[in-house]
Amino acid sequence: MTLTSHQSLITVLVIAAATILTRALPFALFPDNRETPKYIVYLGQVLPYALMGFLVVYCLKGISLISSPFGIPEAIGIICVVFLYLWRKNILLSIAGGTMAYMVLVQTVFS
Amino acid sequence: MQQKTKGLKAAFPYTIPIMTGYLFLGMAFGILLNSKGYHFGWAVLMSIFIYAGSMQFVAVNLLTLAFNPLNAFLITLMVNARHLFYGLSMLGKFKGTGNKKPYLIFGLTDETYSILCSAEPPESMDKNGFMFSVTILNQFYWVAGSAAGALLGAVFTFNAKGIDFVMTALFVVIFVSQWQSQKKHAPAAIGIAVSVTCLLIFGPDHFIIPAMGLITLVLTVFKKHIETEAQT
Numbered sequence: 372m373t374l375t376s377h378q379s380l381i382t383v384l385v386i387a388a389a390t391i392l393t394r395a396l397p398f399a400l401f402p403d404n405r406e407t408p409k410y411i412v413y414l415g416q417v418l419p420y421a422l423m424g425f426l427v428v429y430c431l432k433g434i435s436l437i438s439s440p441f442g443i444p445e446a447i448g449i450i451c452v453v454f455l456y457l458w459r460k461n462i463l464l465s466i467a468g469g470t471m472a473y474m475v476l477v478q479t480v481f482s
Numbered sequence: 483m484q485q486k487t488k489g490l491k492a493a494f495p496y497t498i499p500i501m502t503g504y505l506f507l508g509m510a511f512g513i514l515l516n517s518k519g520y521h522f523g524w525a526v527l528m529s530i531f532i533y534a535g536s537m538q539f540v541a542v543n544l545l546t547l548a549f550n551p552l553n554a555f556l557i558t559l560m561v562n563a564r565h566l567f568y569g570l571s572m573l574g575k576f577k578g579t580g581n582k583k584p585y586l587i588f589g590l591t592d593e594t595y596s597i598l599c600s601a602e603p604p605e606s607m608d609k610n611g612f613m614f615s616v617t618i619l620n621q622f623y624w625v626a627g628s629a630a631g632a633l634l635g636a637v638f639t640f641n642a643k644g645i646d647f648v649m650t651a652l653f654v655v656i657f658v659s660q661w662q663s664q665k666k667h668a669p670a671a672i673g674i675a676v677s678v679t680c681l682l683i684f685g686p687d688h689f690i691i692p693a694m695g696l697i698t699l700v701l702t703v704f705k706k707h708i709e710t711e712a713q714t
Contacts, residue, residue, distance in 0.1 A: 372545075381551055382549070383531065383541070390532055397573060413705060424657060425693060432686040466652055470651050473647040
């Protein structure tokens with residue numbers, strides 16, 4: 372430990388407070404008992420779709436397209452997920468199938 | 483009490499992918515924190531009070547640097563800025579959740595957000611109870627995983643390399659199912675296109691905030707277009 376227990380505790384609490392701040396701020400700015408501006412309602416309706424796209428990209432941010440394995444295991448994993456989902460419409464099956472395919476790839480072919 | 487058990491049972495199937503991801507990522511976090519000299523109480527403390535996956539990995543790093551709370555505060559705001567947008571899109575859903583609301587807000591991680599905005603609770607079930615159950619189950623997995631990782635550490639030998647792909651798979655599935663359920667694809671397409679563009683321009687460590695800002699901007703500029711498209 373570089374920090375003393377006391378310093379560590381303060382650091383942890385500060386990080387916790389900042390995290391709560393980012394999560395609670397929208398609800399503090401637009402409370403239930405006041406009408407939410409139309410523009411904010413609109414953002415609330417479209418953001419889930421845009422943010423899910425962002426989250427996919429966010430998960431893949433560490434991939435390098437110019438060095439081996441060029442994101443190939445991720446591409447195959449995602450193809451498996453999408454294919455299984457379109458085929459059986461079963462969320463758990465497609466997540467499990469895609470993840471297992473990816474794990475096999477990174478532990479064997481691309482290890 | 484019986485009502486609560488019923489709620490947890492109904493919510494459980496929706497949280498299975500998160501359970502897998504959180505148990506393993508939580509363990510990874512516990513092991514990493516333990517390797518820096520922090521015993522398992524610290525891992526549990528952080529997973530209960532911070533409860534933000536990627537930020538906790540950053541926090542491990544902060545704990546190894548010189549003491550600087552202001553820096554820790556600012557870094558956290560930047561890493562977690564995306565949560566502001568999750569909150570904005572949950573304003574409607576969390577309306578009227580009463581005494582459950584503070585915890586729903588506290589527990590709104592990336593993964594919990596993805597489930598809450600995609601899953602519809604079973605008809606027999608109270609919507610608020612369902613959301614609360616999903617949130618608390620997810621945090622339970624995360625805390626349990628962190629504690630196990632910090633306790634067992636190196637004892638754990640199963641080759642779990644690549645298990646973190648479960649989160650990518652979860653987001654991809656939700657993205658596809660949302661895409662199919664909607665007539666308008668512009669918001670989803672904007673999310674992907676803007677994020678990729680910002681990733682290429684700013685790099686993996688600095689693209690989150692520009693991406694959030696630009697997504698909001700583009701959605702605002704095309705507001706009229708997206709709204710009319712939705713009505714047809």
